[in-house]
Amino acid sequence: MAGDGESRLLFDRRAFFLGGVQVVAGAALIGRMAQLSIAEADRYTTAAEDNRVALHLIPPRRGWIVDATGAALATNRPAYAVELTPSLVGDLEAALERIGAIVPLDDADRARIREAAREAPPSASVAIADDIGWDAYAALNLELADMDGLQPLKTYVRHYPDGPAFGHLVGYVGPPTAEQYRKARDPLYLLPGFRVGKDGVERAQEDSLRGKPGARRVEVNARGRIVQELDTRPDVPGGTVQLTIDRGLQAYAAARVGTESVSAVVIDCLTGDIKCLLSMPAFDPNVFSNRIPSKLWKELQDDEAKPLLNKTLQGLYVPGSTFKMVTALAALSEGVLPTDTVFCSGRYTVGGNTWHCHRRSGHGTVAMRSGIAKSCNVFFYATARRIGAQAVADMARKLGLEAKFDLPMPIQRKGLVPDPAWKKDRYGQAWSVADTLNMAIGQGYLIANPLQLAVMTARIATGRLVEPRMKPSETLPLFEPLAIPPAYLEEVRQGMNDVVNGPGGTARGARLPVEGITVAGKTGTAQVRRITAAERRRGVRSNASLPWKFRDHALFVAFAPVEAPRYAISVIVEHGSSGSQAAAPIARDLLTWIYDREKAEAALARVLETREQARRARAAAQARAEAAAQAAAQAGPTPAGPPPPEAAPGSVQP
Amino acid sequence: MMMGLLNARWPQRILQLPWRIIFLVSAIGAFAVVVLYSAAGGSMTPWALNHAIRFSLSLGLAMALSQVPMRVWLGIAYPAYAAILAALIATELLGAVSGGSQRWLDLGVIRLQPSELMKIAIVLALARFYHFLPRGYSGTLAGIWPPLLMIALPVGFVLLQPDLGTSLMILAGGLTIMFLGGLPLRWFLIPGAIGLAALPFLYNLLEDYQKRRVAIFLDPEADPLGAGYHITQSKIAIGSGGISGKGFLQGSQSHLQYLPEQQTDFVFATMAEEWGLAGGVGLLLCYGIFLNWGIRLSFQTQTVFGRLLAAGLSMTIFFYVLINTMMVMGLAPVVGIPFPLVSYGGSAMLTVMIAFGMLMSIYRQRELRHI
Helix, strand or coil: CCCCHHHHHHHHHHHHHHHHHHHHHHHHHHHHHHHHHHHCHHHHHHHHHHHHEEEEEECCCCCCEECCCCCEEEEEEEEEEEEECHHHHCCHHHHHHHHHCCCCCCHHHHHHHHHHHHHCCCCCCEEEECCCHHHHHHHHHHHHHHCCCEEEEEEEEEECCCHHHHHHHHCCEECCCHHHHHHHCCHHHHCCCCCEECCHHHHHCHHHHHCECEEEEEEECCCCCEEEEEEEECCECCCCEECCCCHHHHHHHHHHHCCCCEEEEEEECCCCEEEEEEEECCCCHHHHHHCCCHHHHHHHHHCCCCCCCCHHHHCCECCHHHHHHHHHHHHHHCCCCCCCCEEECCEEEECCEEEECCCCCCCEEECHHHHHHHCCHHHHHHHHHHHCHHHHHHHHHHCCCCCCCCCCCCCCCCCECCCHHHHHHHHCCCCCHHHHHHHHCCCCCCEECHHHHHHHHHHHHHCECCCCECCCCCCCCCCCECCCCHHHHHHHHHHHHHHHHCCCCCCHHHCCCCCCCCCEEEEEEECCCCCCHHHHHHCCCCHHHCCHHHCCEEEEEEEECCCCCCEEEEEEECCCCCHHHHHHHHHHHHHHHHHCHHHHHHHHHHHHHHHHHHHHHHHHHHHHHHHHHHHHHHHCCCCCCCCCCCCCCCCCCC | CHHHHHHCHHHHHHHCCCHHHHHHHHHHHHHHHHHHHHHCCCCCCCCHHHHHHHHHHHHHHHHHHCCCCHHHHHHHHHHHHHHHHHHHHHHHHHHHHHCCCCCCEECCCCEECHHHHHHHHHHHHHHHHHHHCCCCCCCCHHHHHHHHHHHHHHHHHHHHCCCHHHHHHHHHHHHHHHHHCCCCCHHHHHHHHHHHHCHHHHHHHCCHHHHHHHHHHHCHHHCCCCCCHHHHHHHHHHHHHCCCCCCCCCCHHHHCCCCCCCCCCCHHHHHHHHHHHHHHHHHHHHHHHHHHHHHHHHHHCCCHHHHHHHHHHHHHHHHHHHHHHHHHCCCCCCCCCCCCCCCCCHHHHHHHHHHHHHHHHHHHCCCCCCC
């Protein structure tokens, strides 16, 4: 290959060029690497740390809710749960099958888990089951070895020692809604074990009860698997919320009320402390805090006794005769003297229309005290007309009706105190005399909740603007006095005293079996539905012959002791027909409990005994009816004749 | 006695080997074992031990190849090219039968990746072509179409597989020889300009996943969790390594598997995370010395065939390093070219070691004037 110097030169030039390309490329690569590892090192170091370290939040332990003495109304119970990280599991169905062999999972659970697994972000866990018990927890721990993504956990479950008795008051907890997460944008909300208050104090005091989440810093690999724990910051448990409630009193009240549809409110008149805020029937917050079974929810929703409604704050009732003291106080503040009398002939006529007193023969000459004691409608008709509707409405508002109080509860319905301006605004009609007369005796448009009635009673009892409260404080609050002479007020209180203690009082059943403590009160009846003329013709005269849900509500408000009022109470028995028969005895037993627990417990024992007897009688009657129906069915297939329309009771006895 | 032994034929031949370069390459291989040991979380299995064995065996092969006479290389150039091209076609046909992408030809004993060996075969065949091409003919039509065809055939079949990275390397290797063979510059500049203009059209010919890779290369942050994940995580690994690295066995990106393909295509990032810029520069300098030796060898070699072969093989190894590091540092799309001798995997190591063996063979016969 001699003589190819020229091509050799060309090769050398070009090979040299390629060598140069290599050098330039090498320098460029080193430059680029330096750019990454020197100029941008901070950024990439942070990115690597972000990759490596994951923050696993620990849900904070919720604060306790306790009563005035420190007795627990809501606590945390150690429990076991199981979670699953779908991204690590692989075959979700197979995993559910395996877990299902240990923890029973129904179709609804599986559907929920599948849905959650689809929507969960890559590293998030999904709750499989809460409160699974130690045995299941131990069994699941054995599965851990060969099952990625499975996480048996030690957790806390909210515990309500008294169950339904405090359901409406304390509320319950549950997982936050998607809506709440969107608003809060807090990763805490995505933790399967995290719960927020859904009702009652739990909801209203969420901020105090929640606490601050702890965090585990863990090293995770690209698949989200924890490689090692780095460090842990413990959670800060939520604060304890103390209430003025008396756990013993309310638990007693719940037992005393039984299955009836009742609200009972007890207020300490000196401090405004709400000692009891009971609404029955109620749900069990222990059940609700776990997961609300849809069947149970539907049953509760359809229940005529409205167990999902907190009647003490959201139930609105026509106050009826319990409102008569308001009319009386309105009159006193307008300059009417307690000694001013009205003659009751049993009827009251205005402009050709006649209103009746509940006693057809009339009460004769009635003054303020006897008017209240006898609950004379005519007296209050006449008195209200004298001072006008506006004065009555003003006094009603002053005594706490149509008011919302500063309480740690999510919902209060304020009801309505009608007045001429309201009617004009609402219906475009002028206020009529009939409206005034209706309002005078607590009927018509007037509606109030049981707490308002208790506050009203406390204000009448003390003559001061008692402000109810649920959170205790050391200082004794100073309530502003009503602008009514104490002596006049005393007449009204004596009227209430006569209702209970006077001869022929309407609520003698409310007298306490406790020596030295006298109760003053007032009954009321709120009509749910008028008995129609057609029903009257059919022979329906009294409430007892109506279906339960059409019977009148029974109301009773009271305070004790009469001489130095300390406790005010309102009791409403839905469809209880008679304030004196249904509501007053409950108020009596609650007040008895405050002053003498032994006697109260004895009274409760008697009530339970009666209830048990009634239950047995019902059961026996039902058994007889069933046996009769069965016998009739056996006798039924006789060859000729149509089957008898109904079995003759007692005709066939097995 | 001693001198006599050393002056005997075989010891003399062994002493003539470029030992400094052999130590350098061995150092790269040893470092690779260390890196792979760490990548496995501090374990010889599954990669480090295998790598060490393969490296030793293929280094032995390279040293054996160093003894091959030049005329043998010249003689097998075309048959080897033809055989590998046939294997490439066979692979493609088998792939078409079995459905899906096929890169391996399973010969029972070993699984051969013909496209990998083609990187050498193309250089060999073209070197032979130019060796016998009379002076002045490299610019004529008769001097242009045969090498073009020889390049186009394998590039086309590898593209069909589809393997963009390897076909690019075969193309680059072939063009390098044509360039060194004396093809007039206008033949590079004009098609280069046309190719640049036709880039959008060529882009449309790419497979969907290849298009996606190119798009993501241009903007990796657009899809940090999806396909851009590779590039992003690789840059994080290199960047977080800093100047001196996180230390042996301390790379979180690789150990926690954030870095994909940590032992194969992205092994450079695995290394850089623990050894930092210092490790990266060191490794690149080693290759700089190695490649510089190869290029200098081409100057010293007397035969056209030897010169072209030496420069062409050096450039082929250079393309491995260049494409891989550009990809790992986010300067090129993810194309699946390993880092030579460090990435875990047999085929690429075999190719590079065969090239090294041929380089040593040329080195031994660099003074040869006729073949």
